Every structure is written in C-alpha cells, then in structure tokens.
Amino acid sequence: MMLITIFKYEIKQLLRSKGMIATVFIFSAIGIFALLQGKSVYDFQQTSIEKTLQSAAKNESRVKSIFDTLQNKGKRTDSDIGAPYVLEWNLKAVQAKNISPLAVLSTGQNDIYTPLLSAHFNDPYFNNQYAEFKNPEELFAGNLDSSFFILFILPLLLLSFTYDIQSAEKENAVTPLLKVQATTSLTAITNMRLLFRWLVALLPLLVVCLLSYIVLSALPGFSAVSFLQWWTIGLLYTMFWLLIIAVIQRFQFSSLINAIILAGLWVLLLIAIPGLSNAWFSYKYPPVDKTVFSDYRDIDFKGYDIPFAEHEKMVFAQYPQWKNSIQLHDTNYFKSFSNTLQALSKEKQIHHASMKNSELLLQAEINNFWINPVGGVMRSFTTISQSTLANQQAFEEAIINVRERKARYLYENYLTKPHFTKSDFEGMPKVFPVVISQSPAKYLAPLALWSILSLVIVLLKSKQHHSL
Numbered sequence: 001m002m003l004i005t006i007f008k009y010e011i012k013q014l015l016r017s018k019g020m021i022a023t024v025f026i027f028s029a030i031g032i033f034a035l036l037q038g039k040s041v042y043d044f045q046q047t048s049i050e051k052t053l054q055s056a057a058k059n060e061s062r063v064k065s066i067f068d069t070l071q072n073k074g075k076r077t078d079s080d081i082g083a084p085y086v087l088e089w090n091l092k093a094v095q096a097k098n099i100s101p102l103a104v105l106s107t108g109q110n111d112i113y114t115p116l117l118s119a120h121f122n123d124p125y126f127n128n129q130y131a132e133f134k135n136p137e138e139l140f141a142g143n144l145d146s147s148f149f150i151l152f153i154l155p156l157l158l159l160s161f162t163y164d165i166q167s168a169e170k171e172n173a174v175t176p177l178l179k180v181q182a183t184t185s186l187t188a189i190t191n192m193r194l195l196f197r198w199l200v201a202l203l204p205l206l207v208v209c210l211l212s213y214i215v216l217s218a219l220p221g222f223s224a225v226s227f228l229q230w231w232t233i234g235l236l237y238t239m240f241w242l243l244i245i246a247v248i249q250r251f252q253f254s255s256l257i258n259a260i261i262l263a264g265l266w267v268l269l270l271i272a273i274p275g276l277s278n279a280w281f282s283y284k285y286p287p288v289d290k291t292v293f294s295d296y297r298d299i300d301f302k303g304y305d306i307p308f309a310e311h312e313k314m315v316f317a318q319y320p321q322w323k324n325s326i327q328l329h330d331t332n333y334f335k336s337f338s339n340t341l342q343a344l345s346k347e348k349q350i351h352h353a354s355m356k357n358s359e360l361l362l363q364a365e366i367n368n369f370w371i372n373p374v375g376g377v378m379r380s381f382t383t384i385s386q387s388t389l390a391n392q393q394a395f396e397e398a399i400i401n402v403r404e405r406k407a408r409y410l411y412e413n414y415l416t417k418p419h420f421t422k423s424d425f426e427g428m429p430k431v432f433p434v435v436i437s438q439s440p441a442k443y444l445a446p447l448a449l450w451s452i453l454s455l456v457i458v459l460l461k462s463k464q465h466h467s468l
Helices: 002-016 018-069 084-091 146-162 167-171 175-181 186-201 203-216 224-250 255-284 290-297 299-304 308-318 331-368 373-384 389-416 422-427 441-467
Strands: 094-096 116-118
Touching (some): 018 084, 018 116, 018 186, 018 203, 018 422, 146 224, 146 255, 224 255, 224 441, 255 331, 331 373, 373 441
Antiparallel strands (some): 094 116
C-alpha cells in the first residue's frame, strides 16, 4: 500500500534528521512549560482563595461566639454588635469565584480579574476597581498557557515541517524520477507526505494533552467531557492550518515563496487581523467613563445628606408597610438604610451599563470572527474553561445581588426587631451563582467555513493537475 510505503520513507527521513527531532523536543518542552505556567496561575489563585475563605470563616466564628455571651439589655445603639454596619465590618465577608480546572489550559480573563470580591454591602464595590471593565477580552494578552501554545506556537512547527514538502523535491531534481517510478500521482504522494508531517507536528500536542489529563484529572470539578471538547477544538485548529498549507502547496511555488506566504498568513491571522480588530472595538465600544465611577464614589455623601423627608420617601416607597408601624427611634440608621439603597441601586446601574456594553461588544466580535477565525478559537477555549469576561461579570452580578439582599436583611432586622441574635445568622442571605450558558459552536463556525473553502480549493486544484 502506497501510504505505508510513504510513511516508512518519511520515518527514515525523520530519524536521519536530528534537526527535526530536536525541534519536536523543543516544542514539546515549550508546551509543557505553558501547561505548568497555567497550573501555577491556577494554584496561586486557589491558595489565595483558601487562605481568604479560612480567614473569613474564623471571623464569622469569632463574631458568632460573641453572641453566646451577649446580654441584650435596653435600647439599641450605633455601636451594638448587631447594628448593620458594625456587624458587617466584623464579619468581613468575602466570596470566591469558582475557577474551573480547565482554566489551567486557557487562563483567559482569570489572570486579569480578581477571583475574590467583598460580599459586605458597606464596602464600595467599585472603589479602586473601575479598571475592571476597561479592557475588552483581547486575543493575545496574558500569561503563557496551553491555548497560547496551540494558537501561536504550534502552527510555526507545522509550517517549518511542510513549507517545502513539494518544492524541495522539484528544486533537487527528484520530481522527474518520481514521475517515472511512482505508480501514484505526485499530488497523492504530496498529500501522504503532508499527512505524515502533520502527525509529527502533533506530537508536542499529544504530549501536552496527556500530561494535562494527568494534572487536571486530580483537581476538584474536573469534567472529562469538557476536557475532550477543549482538545478536540485544538485538533480542529491544527487541521485548519493543514488545509491552508495544502492550498499553498497546490500552486507549486518555490520553497522561498512558500515560506514567505505561510509566514505572512501566520502574521495576518494571528497578529494583524486580531490587533486591528481589538483597536477598532476599543474605539467603537469604549468602556464606561471613569467619571461615572468617580461620581459613584461620592454618592455616600450625596445620598446621606439629603433631607430626612426624602429618606422617608425612598424607604417607604419600597416598604409601604413600615409607614405607620415602624418606630423611627434611630433616624441615623434610617438615613443610613436609605443611603445604602441609593448606593446599591447606583452600583447595579453602573454594572448593568457595563454588561450591556460588553454584550454589544461580544456580538460585534462574534460577527468579526468571520474574518478573524482564530479569535473564534480563542473564545471557544475560554468558553469551555469558563474564563471569559462574561463569566467574570456573572460572578460580579452574583456579588452585587447578595450585597443588596444582605443589606435589606440586616436593616429590616435592625429597624423592626429589638435585637440581632445568633439565630438570625441562619437567615443571612447566601450567594446565588449566576450560571452562564455558552456554546463554543457558534464561535467555531467561521473556522469551519474557512476550512471547507480551503478543502474545496485543494480538491479543485488537484483535479486540475490530474487533467493536465
């Protein structure tokens, strides 16, 4: 069988070429380093989360222990441990984002945004964090990880192995001999050789894949299905490059021209188009103005110092049952509750405005993937690893939600009950994770179209050569 014969020939050539073997080992080492780099980011974040949550748990136990010996006598005061601001300050509640083990492979936004956010309402959420919404998800930014290795580095190995697979034989005057001796067309022989070189270039990918399974399968929350989806996309991406190389080979250019064209396509698809796209999107969909966040930081004063009648109007609009029954024995805390409602409302408005802007940007980027297919692959990786900007904003939305529910719970308790007790901790609102349902299929459609077009060109050119 001709395929076996060609493969045997290519294996002999490979074993004789120390340069090719060394290159495979070097790229495998780079892939392993990228995997370990992603693992180090994951481990650092998990360690930070564990330490912070342990500290928060100790604070909660300490505060609860105070209520074991607390004797509630007389009227409440601003300094009572059960007063909303005092209790929140002592609890120092914090919430951690659930980080998927697959974030080791594609870190995405996880190395840009904090996995920990304050969950107590009296800590201004946007203070010193307004840059969180400044940068859209860019294609080539962040730490070196496995997705970067597959997207940017691995194609270089494939290009270096295959750019002269046909032209070298012609330049070395071997083609006439092949035409005389071969029982199969030169086009078929080239296809078989190209397939073998592609398989050799996949060796670093296979090494990283097997090692990543060993590393990730031991982590909590590991999903074998998602893992297979992630690596299937990586394999499809290498097939995309295989078809591009096959198209260039069909035009039978010289080795130099092939190298220039393929290097130019690498720069175009991985640097030029994504870079220009990101520049355009940054201009077209600018982030929320920083002055909006500055205005928000001033709301603590503006919201508290309004006339008391406006505070009553604000609270009673949401709690009409309090209008005739509540005892406004502490106007300071009543005003504080009104101010908190205003601040939380403003916080939600800013966050929703940012999310709306991100949704417009996301849709524009999806449309742009038709000319930026590599961006679609990158988004597919981060979607499966749950490390997109949408995942981060869903986490932030869950935090904003629990902050509001907690503020209402504590103030309702303070304004309607004589004292806060240990049993009231049981009703303390918990975080409800916001689930993001995303499918990577829509991001891969442009890549599939480009691959199909490349395959059609290969088949047409092959038919043209057969007819000559």
